[in-house]
Amino acid sequence: MRLSDCLAFAHQALTRHRGRSSLQLLAVAAAVCSVLLLTALGEGARRYVAAEFAFLGKDLLVMLPGRKQTTGGLPPLGASLRDITLEDMAFLARQLPRVRLAPLVVGNSQIRQGARSRHRPVLGTTMTFFTTHKLRLVAGSPLPDVPATQATPVCVLGAGLAQELFAARSPLGQWIRIDDRRFRVLGVFHSASSNLGWQLDDSLLIPVGSALALYDTQALFRLFIQARDGQPLSPLAQRLEQLMRQRHQGNLDVTLLQPDAMLATFSDIMATLTLAVVGIGAISLLVAGILLMNLSLVSARQRTAEIGLLKALGAPARLILQLLLTEALLLTGLGGLLGLAVGYGLVTLSGWVYPGFPLAIPPWAALAALACALGTGLLFAWLPAARAARLPAVASLRGRL
Structure with a gap:
């Protein structure tokens, strides 16, 4: 048939x-x-x-306080023998002039502008953070290039937060309150990435010195290290661990994460x-x-x-x-x-x-x-x-x- x-x-x-x-x-x-x-x-x-992870780039290392000794599991969330401080960052900057360093201090505060009020993440960092995280400036200017220890009452708003606080008005030059302190708005930024669930557009950036004073701490939440000139990350990570061990009196109490390696694992x-x-x-x-x-x-x-x-x-x-x-x-x-x-x-x-x-x-x-x-x-x-x-x-x- x-x-x-x-x-x-x-x-x-x-x-x-x-x-x-x-x-x-x-x-x-x-x-x-x-x-x-x-x-x-x-x-x-x-x-x-x-x-x-690809948005962060393949040339970025993330330093966290605390040491993860065993394989598997989640990275440490902050417990360590010694915190990572601005002094540590300055020491690394002197020893490794070919890298970019972006500190990060994280808090959650009440942000008020007139009658409007929101509870949003406040990120203390430097203008280098715009480069490491590929933030696009929508209006105004980024954080000022001032010493990291200097507390300056200025901020840059995420596009989502700026819309919530100012609606159709321009936020540039306006004053807002973060808890009980006044900050002047320098600019508005947009992030193309949700940063693994963390919406940067709904947050606010202030100088790292201002964040340390606002939250009465000396500890950094994270330290981002970006390699320049095509440096391989593995030797750089080994050098960073060696320097931090030297800085912390022989104790290696930090963890270095490489987004590319984490991406492969995920x-x-x-x-x-x-x-x-x-x-x-x-x-x-x-x-x-x-x-x-x-x-x-x-x-x-x-x-x-x-x-x-x-x-x-x-x-x-x-x-x-x-x-x-x-x-x-x-x-x-x-x-x-x-x-x-x-x-x-x-x-x-x-x-x-x-x-x-x-x-x-x-x-x-x-x-x-x-x-x-x-x-x-x-x-x-x-x-x-x-x-x-x-x-x-x-x-x-x-x-x-």
């Missing part, structure tokens, strides 16, 4: 039982769609993290999680296959007379098996294509609704889901099809299966 005749026979058999065929079609489509959506979630999370983790959720989605394909097998058994039982007639006309068992398997492949193929269409449609819709989270279906996932659907249909339809093909013609004509 020609392939076109085989497909026409399978199409007629499926359209004669529209209810059963529609149920099988929807089961396969739902299974394929679930695999695509779960894969898109894993891939979207991986791309989100990759974009956040990519491995997200790839593993993506495979795990794909495995969970594949269970739905297994359920759809079991449903397909049950419905195939019912279909073969209902069509014993038709199968017996084909055998009486001289159709061999191999042809009967071919016809029944063609029906299963046609059904799962159409269900798989429908699942692909629905899956891509939902991912596109989510991109419009949640543009900040880049859901994406990798090409291998679509091909794998369709191939698994076809393989599942073929595997689970084989048993009822082979059983019907082996049945003698007389038994088939009598309606026995």
